[in-house]
Amino acid sequence: NxxxxxxxxxxxxxxxxxxxxxxxxxxxxxxxxxxxxxxxxxxxxxxxxxxANKSVRIGITGVPGVGKSTFIESFGKHLTSLGKKVAVLAVDPSSSVHKGSILGDKTRMEELVTDENAFIRPSPSGTSLGGVAQKTRESIILCEAAGFDTIIIETVGVGQSETAVHSMTDFFLLLKLAGAGDELQGIKRGIIEMADAIVINKADSGNEKNAKIAKVEFNRALHLYPPKESGWQPKVLLASALHHQGVDAIYTMIDEYMNLVKKSGYFQQKRNEQNNYWLLETINQQLKNNFYNNPKIKERLQQEVTKLENGKTTPFTAAKRLLENN
Ligand code: GDP
Structure with missing residues (x-):
């Protein structure tokens, strides 16, 4: 059998x-x-x-409920209507086999999933972000080889996963909601800094005015950052993913960005930098795994911890001893 x-x-x-x-x-x-x-x-x-390497890789992040899957579905349908082939992948380190992954869940993108020019794959499971991210990065290569020219990588706007997704994409999109004037609260500085565009979603059903106010605020915030190495000035756009509004303008913008960075050479430079980053990242991960999974180290680490607790050594000396005798 x-x-x-x-x-x-x-x-x-x-x-x-x-x-x-x-x-x-x-x-x-x-x-x-x-x-x-x-x-x-x-x-x-x-x-x-x-x-591989021939696609545009777009990272999308935003807190749960901001409308990521609704947006990706609407955006993805727009892209396939333009004759593009779209793959949707996800990075969600919190997902596990038992909990079931949330991101890239096909039931949340009902229309896109039946589109023959779209491929949706939920986040690989795993406890370490490094592991999950590596698998997603490798999946990008396979999708590109299979002819997908637009790769969307979704992640939740919590924790470190945005940095990982930013390090594997060409264009990074932050989805936001308009609130009551406190738009900038609660978002980490680093995330705004990474964004090539901020899209204020749900700019519909009476929320249009707030969305416009938010747009002004975000634009102001974006101008506080030094110019990007790409030469691109990040943009703020309004959208209603639910009503398919503003989605075409977002693609036009990404296209404009791609033309700019391909002409300037920044596109290839960034991809090279990303490759180097993942090379070092993978080595770091592997060295760490080899070290901590070594049974001898496991035992001696425990001994050093006991010594530390009894005031017989310092963390630095203990670390030095473990690393030197590795
Ligand atoms: P996610 O958790 O970020 O993936 O968010 P979802 O795409 O699941 O959307 C969360 C909720 O917001 C759902 O009930 C959507 O129908 C709703 N939603 C998403 N986009 C819009 C929009 O543009 N306008 C409105 N009014 N609701 C939306």
Whole structure:
């Protein structure tokens, strides 16, 4: 009752032909913790790499309820109506097999999921952000090789996941709601700094005036930051994802951005920087894992902790000893 094993060549041929079931299975290999699966996933990735890199990668973040899935559905439908092929991936480190992932949940994008030019994949599960992000980054390569020219990466606006998504995308979009004039409260400085555009969603049903006020405030806030290396001045736009308003203007803006950065060379520079970042990030992760998973270290770490508790050593000396004898 052994399952037939699909060869790497077969995977690559099928992915390059745009075969979605094979793309899904390859992503499953990428996400697997089984060393055999990982080995094959790496082979597939390297073979797909020359066919990747040709898409625009858009990061989208915002707090729960801001309208991310509604927006991605409306935006995604707009893109497919323009003849684009759209893949939606997600980075949600909090999702686990037991809790079920929230982001990229297909039931939340009912129309897009039935669109043959769209591919939606929920967040890989995992406890570490680094692990989840790495898998998503590798999935981008597979989606691009399968012919998807627009990759949307969704993440929730809490914690460190925005930085990870920012480090794997070309354009970073922050979704916000208009409130009662305290728009800037509660958003981390770093997130505004990362944004290439802020979209104020739900600018409908009597909320238009507030949305316009918020737009002025955000524009003012954005001007407080030093100019971006890309040469791009971040924009604030209004949208109603629910009523499909303002969505086309957002795509036009992203297109404008892509033209600018491709002409200036910043596009390739940023992608190179991102590759370097992930190289170092992966090494860091691996070194840490090797260290902490080493049974000898585990035991000696416990001994050092006991010594620390008894006032027999300092954290620095203990760390030095553990690292040197590693
Ligand atoms: P997410 O948690 O950020 O993915 O948000 P959802 O897309 O699930 O949207 C949360 C709620 O806001 C849902 O009830 C949507 O129908 C509603 N919603 C999303 N976009 C809009 C919009 O543009 N206008 C209005 N009025 N409601 C919206």
């Amino acid at each position: 052994r399952r037939k094993i699909t060869s790497t060549e077969e995977f690559v041929t099928q992915i390059l032909a745009g075969n979605i079931p094979f793309l899904s299975r390859a992503i499953t290999l990428v996400e697997s913790t089984n060393p055999k699966h990982q080995e094959q996933a790496n082979e597939i990735l390297e073979a797909c790499l020359p066919h």
